[in-house]
Amino acid sequence: MIRHIVLFTWTDGATDEQKAAVADELRALIGVIPEIRSFTVGHDAGINQGNHDFAVVADFDTVDDYLVYRDHPRHQEVIAQRIKPILASRAAVQLGL
Amino acid sequence: MIRHIVLFTWTDGATDEQKAAVADELRALIGVIPEIRSFTVGHDAGINQGNHDFAVVADFDTVDDYLVYRDHPRHQEVIAQRIKPILASRAAVQLGL
Known part of the structure; x- marks a missing residue:
């Protein structure tokens, strides 16, 4: 089992609609990429300062x-069209479980 | 349900022993903090460049x-004694599930 974890910060000018579109279009990948076993996507809960x-x-x-997921054309479209326009920083790890 | 996610980068001088101690002592928190429901800890698998x-x-x-976990004295000890001495950067999110 491999767990992919990625955290983003958004640009100051990112709108709520743009942020919501990232979540919606990533979640829709579940129906497109059957290799996904489990998928959790969401916005920081606001508990701590300084979070992504x-x-x-x-x-x-x-x-x-x-x-397959990383390189899937639909995933790459979401990255290019939804994530990159509002991306300030990115942190990622893949864990072997 | 709340999911806490944190990614670290280590200093160039961090030894394998120091990195292993972080993993070992964090995993041992499972026996100390019963509020933990699920706990996955580990080193990046080395698939992608530029990862944490x-x-x-x-x-x-x-x-x-x-x-309770965040503020637990034993967790704070692991942060102070094992993580901070080799910490280069940290990225975190808490997600409501």
């Missing part, structure tokens, strides 16, 4: 399945 | 349970 703004936690059976 | 080095994903039933 948004998180994705996605589980896959194998590294190859993760690579 | 280490991840923690911890689930709790409530925000209050997460705060």
Whole structure:
């Protein structure tokens, strides 16, 4: 099992609609990429100062399945059209479980 | 349910022993803090360039349970004694699930 974790911060000018579109279009990947075993997407809860703004936690059976997700054309479209226009910073880890 | 996610990068001088001690002592919190529902800790798998080095994903039933973990004296000891001496950067999100 491989767990992909990525945290984003958004630019100051990012709108609520733009942030919501990232979450909606990432969640829709579940129906497009059957290799996804578990998928958690969402905005920071606002408990702590200094946090990143948004998180994705996605589980896959194998590294190859993760690579299908990473490189999938629809995923790459969401990155290019929804994430990159409002991206300030990104932190990621893949964990073997 | 609240999911706490944190990613670290380590200083260039951090040793394998120091990195392993972070993982070991964080995992041992499962036996000390019963509010932890699920706890995944580990080093980046090395699939992608530019990643952070280490991840923690911890689930709790409530925000209050997460705060017990966050502020627990033993957790604070691990942060002070094991994490901070080798910490280069940190990114975190708490997600309501």
